[in-house]
Amino acid sequence: MELSMDFCKEVLEEVMRRGVKEALVRAQERVYEVVVFDKGVLRTVGRTRLVGLGIKVVLNGAVGYAYTSSSDPESIGRAIDMAIAAARSLATRARPRAFSLEGAGSGKYRTRYLVDPLSINVEDKIELVRDLNKLSLDLVGLVSAVTRLGAERDRKVVVSSFGAEVEVEVTAVGLSHLAVAKSGDVMERVSDQKTFAGGYEFVRAYDWEAFVREVSELAVKASQARAPPPGVYRAVVDNELVGLLLHEAFGHASEGDHVLHGTSVLSGKVGTPVASELVTIVDEGLVEGGYPLPFDDEGAPKGRTVVLDRGILKGYLHSRSTAGEMGSSPTGNARAQDVTFDTLVRQTNFYMLPGDARVEELFEGLSDGIYLRGRGASGGEVDPSLGTFTFSVGPSYLVRRGEPAELVRGVIVSGSILETLKGVDMVARDLKVTTSVFGGCGKEGQLVRVGDGGPHIRVQRIVVGGI
Amino acid sequence: MEMAALAERGVRRAEELGASEAELYVVRERLVRIEGVACGLERVECGEEVTAVARVLVGRRLALQSSVIAVEEDVYRLVEGALRVARASEEDPHWHSLPKTLGKSPTVDLVDPRIAEGEVDHFAEIVSRAVSLPTAIDRRARAVRARVAASRIERAVANSYQSPVSEVSTYFNFSITVKASDERGESTYYGYHEAPTLREFNMEAVVEEATRVAVGTIGAKAVPAGGYQALFMPRFFASLLSSLLVPAVRADLVQRERSPLRGRLYSQVLSGQLTIIDDGCAPNMVGSGAFDEEGVPTRRKVVFDGGVLTTYLYDTYTANIEGRASTGNARRSGGSNVHPDATNIIVLPGTSPLESLVREVRRGLVIYDAIGSWLSNYVSGLMNATITHAYYVENGEVRHPVKGVVISGNVYTILREGLVAVSREVELVSNYLVPAAMVSEVTVASE
Numbered sequence: 077m078e079l080s081m082d083f084c085k086e087v088l089e090e091v092m093r094r095g096v097k098e099a100l101v102r103a104q105e106r107v108y109e110v111v112v113f114d115k116g117v118l119r120t121v122g123r124t125r126l127v128g129l130g131i132k133v134v135l136n137g138a139v140g141y142a143y144t145s146s147s148d149p150e151s152i153g154r155a156i157d158m159a160i161a162a163a164r165s166l167a168t169r170a171r172p173r174a175f176s177l178e179g180a181g182s183g184k185y186r187t188r189y190l191v192d193p194l195s196i197n198v199e200d201k202i203e204l205v206r207d208l209n210k211l212s213l214d215l216v217g218l219v220s221a222v223t224r225l226g227a228e229r230d231r232k233v234v235v236s237s238f239g240a241e242v243e244v245e246v247t248a249v250g251l252s253h254l255a256v257a258k259s260g261d262v263m264e265r266v267s268d269q270k271t272f273a274g275g276y277e278f279v280r281a282y283d284w285e286a287f288v289r290e291v292s293e294l295a296v297k298a299s300q301a302r303a304p305p306p307g308v309y310r311a312v313v314d315n316e317l318v319g320l321l322l323h324e325a326f327g328h329a330s331e332g333d334h335v336l337h338g339t340s341v342l343s344g345k346v347g348t349p350v351a352s353e354l355v356t357i358v359d360e361g362l363v364e365g366g367y368p369l370p371f372d373d374e375g376a377p378k379g380r381t382v383v384l385d386r387g388i389l390k391g392y393l394h395s396r397s398t399a400g401e402m403g404s405s406p407t408g409n410a411r412a413q414d415v416t417f418d419t420l421v422r423q424t425n426f427y428m429l430p431g432d433a434r435v436e437e438l439f440e441g442l443s444d445g446i447y448l449r450g451r452g453a454s455g456g457e458v459d460p461s462l463g464t465f466t467f468s469v470g471p472s473y474l475v476r477r478g479e480p481a482e483l484v485r486g487v488i489v490s491g492s493i494l495e496t497l498k499g500v501d502m503v504a505r506d507l508k509v510t511t512s513v514f515g516g517c518g519k520e521g522q523l524v525r526v527g528d529g530g531p532h533i534r535v536q537r538i539v540v541g542g543i
Numbered sequence: 544m545e546m547a548a549l550a551e552r553g554v555r556r557a558e559e560l561g562a563s564e565a566e567l568y569v570v571r572e573r574l575v576r577i578e579g580v581a582c583g584l585e586r587v588e589c590g591e592e593v594t595a596v597a598r599v600l601v602g603r604r605l606a607l608q609s610s611v612i613a614v615e616e617d618v619y620r621l622v623e624g625a626l627r628v629a630r631a632s633e634e635d636p637h638w639h640s641l642p643k644t645l646g647k648s649p650t651v652d653l654v655d656p657r658i659a660e661g662e663v664d665h666f667a668e669i670v671s672r673a674v675s676l677p678t679a680i681d682r683r684a685r686a687v688r689a690r691v692a693a694s695r696i697e698r699a700v701a702n703s704y705q706s707p708v709s710e711v712s713t714y715f716n717f718s719i720t721v722k723a724s725d726e727r728g729e730s731t732y733y734g735y736h737e738a739p740t741l742r743e744f745n746m747e748a749v750v751e752e753a754t755r756v757a758v759g760t761i762g763a764k765a766v767p768a769g770g771y772q773a774l775f776m777p778r779f780f781a782s783l784l785s786s787l788l789v790p791a792v793r794a795d796l797v798q799r800e801r802s803p804l805r806g807r808l809y810s811q812v813l814s815g816q817l818t819i820i821d822d823g824c825a826p827n828m829v830g831s832g833a834f835d836e837e838g839v840p841t842r843r844k845v846v847f848d849g850g851v852l853t854t855y856l857y858d859t860y861t862a863n864i865e866g867r868a869s870t871g872n873a874r875r876s877g878g879s880n881v882h883p884d885a886t887n888i889i890v891l892p893g894t895s896p897l898e899s900l901v902r903e904v905r906r907g908l909v910i911y912d913a914i915g916s917w918l919s920n921y922v923s924g925l926m927n928a929t930i931t932h933a934y935y936v937e938n939g940e941v942r943h944p945v946k947g948v949v950i951s952g953n954v955y956t957i958l959r960e961g962l963v964a965v966s967r968e969v970e971l972v973s974n975y976l977v978p979a980a981m982v983s984e985v986t987v988a989s990e
Binding site: 115122124130139145163165169197199220308417455461465487490537539542 | 606625628631634730768878914917931
């Protein structure tokens, strides 16, 4: 399929010729390559390619969306007819609503790289991953390890009747490692990954041996550690974990569709304090370490959206439809997993701005608590309507007399959206934002790449599971 | 493009180009999704897509490629690309062969003509009716969102050893989010039904259950930390089985020393009250098909027989390593290689009525749903979940709804010596058909 602005504009013109006043055309091609070594054996050398075209038509507030992977005129014509017919079939039962007329971006973005990661010889990739996997398995105490090298190029073109004309191409590459260690009868696993938006030059420059060794050694130590006593702790959260906390504790609740439908505890709270005044949270399209997306899948610009400013809720993340219904402006947060889906409101790079404290100062006031680490954390989940979130943490440390004292195995923590961030009493200055080419954020059956991050923070109360 | 013929032509092309073995797995999916909110319908998404996944070997060098297919030539480009990579790849010393026997098990109730037709109006009507129901059931409740997804799926597998196998099936998913509020606060609950056909779909029952739990959990609060009895209702029980037990019985994870059940075949792993079956051809369950995802006929097998572990779940690769037959459990996810996984999990019911189990709770939690159970650690068996919908029960009486506490424990302790009873009622939860399970103790961490 031709993925060009001209082609998409032609399709849009054809849609409009059929009497439609409001429409959007989105074309996408995504290629993903992965090499996986599992316990010393090459398990996957794989390449996945998806390509397609999505057509969105809005009639009296009803959305008809159709997609096709064929670029011949008959297939595209059929997809246009399906989108229009779908919208018409709902029109008598749809509720009237207005989509925002703002949010029409124009421009091109392409991640810069020196060495195209999709052009590297597969033998070179295999050698790298094999050697790293073997290095891990040679460590005493390790029983199993999985090492993966992933590279992705995701290219989209979006044009719309309200003036959007954008092209975005993101290239990213990363390596992940899962180590499983055994100590007596106890088995423990730790995994971590490192992703760069850019080219293979990052893979060549990074010290992957040190990375794999650290993850593996941590798995061994964690297998010898106990689980923390369950309870409520005062905690220092490191800058590899804080992003996951924010994503779950705040990010989903600030998505405009949750707010609109009354399934967010942040509904109706703009202008009120919902966190400590030390906390400022933004969602941004381009930030170092994050997943670069200067335009969303409606072609709206994604700049910096201030969601929380010194503890005060400033606004929500919006698509054109949620913005239109709530009298706001689109914030460039309408995204879809691929062309087989219409967009939802999603986070982009959701992170906390750094404060003034040195990291050491966060421990000075913590005579007895826990130091929650992100390395080895596997994800989180939230129910934004109930205000309850949870996420896993990697092997962490019980803190005694202001010092990380005892390693404990990774467990989950949970908290209340409206309470946890009010308890932030110190914010360090060491900002870190990360993303992953191996996963992302899941919502309503769609997965999208995201970035998240922040500095080290200290929170008054967080519930830690354990046995 | 006819799927079986397309798959077979792809295999032949790979062999012509020098592959020693080749397999094509092709799927055509045509789907409709409809979404509505309380005041009306909002969106229809529809379309059709063909995808193909090729496994191509040169000796023991394997490469995997998948692609969306628009024209037949895309399949040929796919196998050409896979062959190039296979030639440059490294040998897998454990590789034996692709499945030498493809076939189909008899199945029933996997195709519904109403779904296959993909009639938008029919499903729009379901969503329209659903969003008006919660308020009619209880004035404190309203529908937040309801959705229907309906697909017709045609899939085929061909490989170098046998003629292709193919089948058509359908898929239906209805879901509704209900919010309830009164002077005590708010709560939201999510109900759904997922099956190949509409045969057992009772929209009113799904909405009624979601409304009942949403209303019943208004004003939910924490309970003090400590040990509690727990009654795992089917949805929560299914999530624990899925995140902790199923990975532990996957033969690939056992062989690669990532399962705590390695070396535990024929030992008492769970309570004698638990018999757990994996059945790839169960009627009207979403994990069913005539063949697994590498074309091997599916079948029913007892995984835990009265708590004794009797088999792991195998695909052809892991079965060949042990010189045994595949159990028909090959699955594919994303761009990864074929691996074993559960098809449908059926836990045989017990003899205790659910009502009597609740009455036996002296001090405990009746748990409907939680978040984060999938974050539990299957390697260690450590269960962790944050409760979102539960009731605190004392001496058989419900005292108040509960949310926001973390429960944990070792799943093998909880489901072996800790299992008290299993209900005689079962519930369909996606590809799980499970009863409720009463356990003697879980640890609660709380504010």
